[in-house]
Structures are given as structure tokens and as C-alpha cells.
């Protein structure tokens with residue numbers, strides 16, 4: 077990203093035309109990052125809460141007073157019988173920078189002996205499923221997708237959540253490639269594809285096993301590739317025999333003829349690339365869904381081709397020195413690990429209790445599942461909460477101490493991508509706005525105040541970045557901090573026509589693609605990919621489904637980044653209002669027409685949305701692009717009132733889209749009464 081600065085202010089940002097993948101353009105959200113940075117609503121001074129929790133009333137204090145108060149509260153807790161593990165850090169994707177997101181903060185909490193956080197809210201089901209099959213988060217090079225002649229967009233909305241891949245797809249399409257979207261809703265990207273297959277949410281493993289079934293049955297399997305580079309081909313073939321197209325059709329809700337069509341296409345067109353993404357793994361069976369999809373390019377030998385194979389994440393190609401970054405050797409005692417997906421439970425019923433919470437790079441009041449529990453936890457008067465933020469988010473409203481953080485325009489960082497193979501450098505372009513400080517600096521100050529004297533707490537941001545890339549791995553050869561700072565990016569030392577597993581070389585224990593996983597067997601899991609149904613699914617939970625019959629999917633909104641940007645006027649205007657897509661077949665009997673205000677609810681909670689009746693969503697599924705801020709939503713709550721804290725089959729991940737709800741029209745009288753109550 078190139079930033080234009082006038083008189084110390086960022087006045088424009090644009091894509092760097094020299095960057096091989098992003099190629100000179102930014103996504104719609106980030107293209108106004110200068111406005112976000114200089115927004116009049118930016119937090120610019122440390123503050124202390126004066127109102128009730130959640131009310132959002134604060135008074136400014138000095139940095140010294142803020143740091144003193146936090147350190148003294150931490151010291152009291154650490155010395156109490158509950159010990160330091162009663163302190164919980166909570167962070168995720170606000171910045172993907174290594175320095176501001178996973179270094180000085182980790183060192184601080186390790187040395188303190190705070191509870192460890194399992195960062196599961198987004199990707200661990202898929203990461204784990206992929207790791208047990210392919211070995212590490214490595215896949216088809218995004219820069220080679222233009223060479224594919226078949227591209228399956230599987231549980232992903234490329235134009236919204238991964239827009240820089242789109243030029244590659246357009247180029248492939250120009251050369252005649254078929255683009256197929258597999259998604260319960262005809263999202264912006266599916267609408268541009270040659271074909272949309274409206275699969276039932278949570279059923280992808282069955283579809284993948286069905287495609288493999290057809291490949292084995294019809295002679296599309298690459299027996300040579302299977303023999304040389306995979307483990308368990310025979311038992312896997314037997315497993316796939318259990319998934320003939322008729323059964324796959326029953327599970328997925330697709331027509332058996334469409335399954336046959338896709339199976340033949342996938343078996344015969346080369347190069348064949350699959351861009352699967354995290355949408356497929358936000359269900360209980362998400363780990364096995366990814367395992368089943370990850371098996372496909374090994375079955376047909378699609379890995380052999382440049383532009384063939386599959387890509388979930390590229391992050392495993394970057395061999396960073398994590399131990400130097402995070403210093404796990406400093407961990408004091410044997411603290412427990414808390415799964416961030418179960419924050420609601422942790423804040424309301426953990427022993428020892430969570431007595432202090434430090435939130436940075438995240439907005440759990442809006443994004444975490446089972447929001448009723450999360451808000452009850454954040455509202456506890458005996459919980460001491462510190463929030464590091466750019467804006468007064470829903471979470472910030474619950475802070476005891478609210479600290480103003482710098483943005484990427486104001487601090488230094490290096491950024492490991494997960495969709496392509498170039499490492500990036502983030503040079504600061506302006507001075508920090510107001511009294512804002514980088515996360516790294518805030519944790520440095522806290523470490524010093526707590527008397528942590530290890531030299532790593534004095535490392536500068538650039539020293540931390542240099543440590544991260546000095547693992548000595550050949551892909552980093554020649555990539556120095558100086559070069560990164562000068563160019564802004566550096567592609568890993570990989571050939572331009574990189575095909576990661578053309579000749580095997582899978583980073584698994586066996587060195588092969590593990591269709592059968594000995595490790596999973598040892599851990600007591602099914603060693604073969606299998607279809608694990610959602611927890612909330614009509615066939616497996618009929619009683620629940622009789623009360624809450626609709627599957628509720630809440631994927632990223634085009635103009636928001638999770639809940640980031642959901643407070644910027646321009647982004648909010650582009651998204652219009654929190655709405656719900658519902659199929660005419662589901663809307664009709666409920667008396668719902670477009671524009672109606674509906675209540676979407678289940679046993680956990682509910683929210684209000686505006687209905688849009690549309691055939692762009694499959695029957696039995698309702699979709700609400702997310703994540704809106706609670707306080708900008710009707711009733712000051714959002715879709716995460718309904719989502720659950722249940723975990724995935726592998727990786728203990730979040731199951732946001734494994735969620736049954738009922739939808740009903742809110743009557744005009746009810747709406748009227750509520751607005752009168754509000755006025756009075």
C-alpha cells in the first residue's frame with residue numbers, strides 16, 4: 077500500500093503497482109484507510125471508565141496513570157490465591173502484523189504467567205484438517221491460478237473476502253476456464269461464476285467424497301500419483317464407495333445429476349484448482365470437510381500441474397522464528413489454556429475465575445459466538461477489563477481502562493500473508509495521531525512497570541521483525557529487513573511456476589499426502605476423511621429443528637472486515653442495514669415480504685433484521701452478511717446472539733454457521749411499543 081502524506085496527514089492510499097499479487101489495487105474497505113485513521117471518532121487519549129459497564133462513559137487520564145493502574149491491578153491478582161492465570165489476554169485479527177499482533181504481547185503474558193489463549197475463532201478446524209492430510213498450510217500458488225482451466229470456488233466469496241485473486245480468475249476464464257461456485261448462497265462471486273451449486277451448509281465432506289467416488293469409479297483417478305505420493309489410497313477408495321451420487325445428493329441437497337456433472341468435470345479438466353476457504357469449516361464437521369476436499373487433488377493428480385491443486389492457506393510456507401517472536405520459554409508456571417471461542421463460558425464460569433481481561437486487535441462483544449454470555453461476562457463488576465483500540469467499539473464500552481492504539485499508517489510491522497507467497501513490510505508513514513501508541517510499545521511499558529528485566533522486553537519493533545525472519549530457511553535467503561523496508565515486500569524464494577506437490581514432498585510425517593492418517597487414528601479420530609454432520613441439523617437434531625428449522629449463515633459483509641469498518645459512515649452506507657436473505661419458499665408461509673422487520677432467534681438469543689426475499693439463497697437457509705456493531709444494530713445486539721460456543725470435530729474451532737434459527741415477522745404494534753419505550 078502506498079500512502080500520500082501532506083503536512084503530516086495521510087490524504088490518500090493506493091495499491092502498490094509493483095506488488096506481484098495485489099498488483100496496484102486495494103479492496104473497497106482499505107481504499108479509505110486514511111479516512112479511518114484521521115476519523116474524528118478515533119480514540120486519541122487513554123481513558124478510565126466513569127459510567128456503568130457497557131454504557132461507554134469515560135474520562136481522559138494520562139498514560140502514566142493508566143499504566144500504573146493496570147500494573148497494580150495485575151500485581152494484586154498475580155499475588156492472590158487465584159494467581160496470574162486469572163488474567164486473560166484476548167486478541168485476534170485486528171492487525172495481522174507479527175510485531176503488533178504476536179510478539180511483545182505474547183512475551184509479556186508469558187512472563188506474567190497469564191492464561192494462554194487458544195486462537196480458534198477463525199481457522200483452526202481447516203488448518204488442522206489440512207495439516208492431517210497435506211501436512212502444512214501450503215497450497216497452489218495464487219499467482220498461478222490463471223493457468224487453471226477449472227476453478228472450484230468452494231465456500232468462499234472471492235470478490236468480497238479475497239478480491240486480489242479475482243484478476244487471476246478472470247484471466248483463466250478468458251482462456252476458457254470453467255468457474256464453479258459451491259455455496260449455500262449465490263454470493264457476489266457465485267453470481268459471476270459459470271455455475272452456482274447451492275449446497276446445504278455443513279455437507280461439503282459428502283460432496284468431496286462423492287467427487288472422489290466418481291473419479292475412482294470412472295477411471296479419472298491418477299493411480300500413479302496415488303501410488304507414489306499418498307498413504308491409504310485403497311482404504312480411502314473403499315470409504316468413497318460409501319458415497320455414490322445418490323447418497324451425496326440426499327446429504328447435500330444437490331441434484332444427483334449435478335454431482336455427476338461436477339465429478340466428470342473435476343476428473344477430466346486440467347489444470348484443476350480448488351480455492352476453498354474458511355466458509356466450509358465453520359460447522360461442527362469442518363475439519364473433516366477440509367480433509368475430504370484436500371484429498372481431491374491427490375486422487376486426480378491435479379497437484380502435478382502448475383495452476384492445479386488446492387489452496388486453503390499459504391501461511392505454512394513462511395518458516396518464521398516463532399520462538400524468538402513469542403518467547404514461550406518465558407512462560408511462568410503451567411497456566412491453563414482458554415479457548416477464545418468459549419469466551420462467554422470462560423468469563424461466566426471458569427475456575428479460577430477470569431479476574432482481568434486484556435483485549436487488543438479484537439472486538440469480542442460483537443464477533444464472538446453466544447453473545448448473551450459474552451456480554452454477561454463483560455458486564456461483571458468484579459472483572460477488570462483493559463481494551464487497546466482505534467475506536468470505541470462495543471467491547472471498548474465495557475473497558476475499565478481504554479488505551480488508544482496506532483494504526484498501520486502510524487507503526488512499523490511485517491506482515492505474513494495467508495493467500496500468497498510474498499512477505500510484507502509495513503513502514504510507518506505518519507506520526508501517531510494524538511497520544512496513540514503501538515501495541516508493542518504499550519506492552520513494553522507494562523513489562524517495564526511490572527519489573528520484567530529480560531532483554532527481549534527492550535527489543536525495538538525493527539529488531540523483533542528481524543528476529544522473525546532469521547530462521548535461516550532457504551525460502552528467506554536474501555530477504556533482509558533492509559530489503560523489506562526498501563521494497564515493501566519480497567516474494568519467497570520459490571520458482572515462478574511453483575507447483576508445491578507436483579512430485580509429492582508433502583510435509584507430513586510420512587512425506588506423503590495422508591488420505592489415511594495414523595496420527596488421527598492414534599488420537600482416537602476416524603483416520604479417513606468422513607462426513608460429520610453439523611450439530612444443529614434436521615437429520616441429527618430433529619427436535620431442535622422442529623422449533624428452529626432454518627440454517628443461519630452469517631458471512632463477511634462486502635464493506636466490513638469482520639467488525640472493522642462497521643462504524644465508518646461510508647462502509648455502513650454501502651451495506652445499507654443489517655438484513656436477512658430468505659428464500660420465497662421459506663418467506664411465504666411466514667408471511668414475510670421484502671422490507672419486513674423480522675426477529676431471528678433460537679434458544680440462545682435473537683436479533684432484528686430487515687428481510688430480503690430472494691432466490692439467491694437455497695431453501696432452508698437464511699443469510700445475514702456480518703459483522704455489524706451491536707450499538708449500530710436494532711436492539712443493540714447482532715447475529716452472534718444466536719451463534720453457539722460448540723466446537724469443530726478437529727482443531728476445536730468456532731462453528732458460527734452451525735446454527736439453527738426460526739424467523740418471524742415483528743408486528744407493527746410491537747415495533748411501535750418498543751420505540752415508545754425508548755422515547756420514554
Ligand SMILES: Nc1nc2c(c(=O)[nH]1)N[C@H]1C(S)=C(S)[C@@H](COP(=O)(O)OP(=O)(O)OC[C@H]3O[C@@H](n4cnc5c(=O)[nH]c(N)nc54)[C@H](O)[C@@H]3O)O[C@H]1N2
Pocket residue numbers: 105169198230231232233234236237238258259260261263275276277278279280353354355356358359629631632633634635636637638639702703733
Ligand atoms: N470484505 C471482507 N473480506 C474479508 C473479511 C470480511 O469480514 N470482509 N474477513 C476476512 C477473514 S478474517 C476471513 S477468515 C476470510 C473469510 O472469508 P472466506 O474464507 O471466504 O469465508 P466466509 O466468508 O466465512 O464464507 C464464504 C462463503 O462460504 C459460504 N458457506 C457457509 N457455509 C458453507 C458450507 O457449509 N459450505 C459451503 N460450500 N459454503 C459455505 C458462505 O455462504 C460464504 O458465501 O475473509 C477475510 N476477508
Ligand SMILES: Nc1nc2c(c(=O)[nH]1)N[C@H]1C(S)=C(S)[C@@H](COP(=O)(O)OP(=O)(O)OC[C@H]3O[C@@H](n4cnc5c(=O)[nH]c(N)nc54)[C@H](O)[C@@H]3O)O[C@H]1N2
Pocket residue numbers: 167168169170171176197198436437438439440443444464465466467469481482483484515630631632637638639640702703715716719732
Ligand atoms: N457471526 C459471525 N461472527 C464472526 C465471523 C462470521 O463470519 N460470522 N467471522 C469470524 C472470524 S473469521 C474472525 S477472524 C473473527 C474476527 O474478529 P476480530 O479479530 O475481533 O476482528 P474485528 O471485528 O475486525 O476487530 C478487530 C479490532 O481490532 C482493532 N485493531 C485493528 N488494528 C489494531 C491495532 O494495530 N491495535 C489495536 N489495539 N487494535 C487494532 C480494530 O479497530 C477492530 O475493532 O470474527 C469472527 N466472528
Ligand SMILES: [Mo]
Pocket residue numbers: 169197198199
Ligand atoms: Mo477470520
